[in-house]
Amino acid sequence: xxxxxxxFYILTVFSVNVFAVxxxxxxxxxxxxxxxxxxxxxxxxxxxLDGVExxxxxxxxxxxxxxxxxxxxxxxxxxxxAITDAGFTxxxxxxxxxxxxx
Numbered sequence: 403x404x405x406x407x408x409x410f411y412i413l414t415v416f417s418v419n420v421f422a423v424x425x426x427x428x429x430x431x432x433x434x435x436x437x438x439x440x441x442x443x444x445x446x447x448x449x450x451l452d453g454v455e456x457x458x459x460x461x462x463x464x465x466x467x468x469x470x471x472x473x474x475x476x477x478x479x480x481x482x483x484a485i486t487d488a489g490f491t492x493x494x495x496x497x498x499x500x501x502x503x504x
Contacts, residue, residue, distance in 0.1 A: 424498070425455070426470040428478070431493025432485055435461055440490065447484040451477070478502050 435441060441459045448457040448466060453474030459466045466485065470476050482492035495502040 425472050426474070426476045426497055427499075428466075428468040428470070428476045428481060428495060428497050428502070430466050430468070430478075430481060430485070430495040430502075432459065432464055432466050432490050433493060434490040435459075435464065437461070440488075444485060444488045444490060447488040448481065451480055451484055 432444060435444065438461065441461050444459045444466060445457045448454060448459070448468055451468075453470050453476070454468055455471040455474075456469040457466065466481075468476065468481060476497060478495055478497075481495070485492040
């Protein structure tokens with residue numbers, strides 16, 4: 403009985419980890435921001451993008467961090483456009499710590 407429970411537990415944990423979908427986290431440079439209102443406006447533009455779960459824009463670090471909803475893929479071009487539409491310049495971007503190709 404104990405073996406069956408242990409085997410069940412191992413298979414359950416393993417199957418959950420195999421099928422887990424990794425959330426994408428994008429970090430992108432944002433230049434030109436000078437005040438908290440700049441941060442607020444940029445966050446609002448990014449939050450409106452399809453599939454975005456959470457946005458954090460840092461004035462000090464001059465970066466935006468965008469977390470996508472589980473199973474959603476980031477559109478780097480749309481993110482850069484949202485930053486430009488907010489009045490700022492988008493720089494280098496990374497997805498889950500790896501450089502984005504765009």
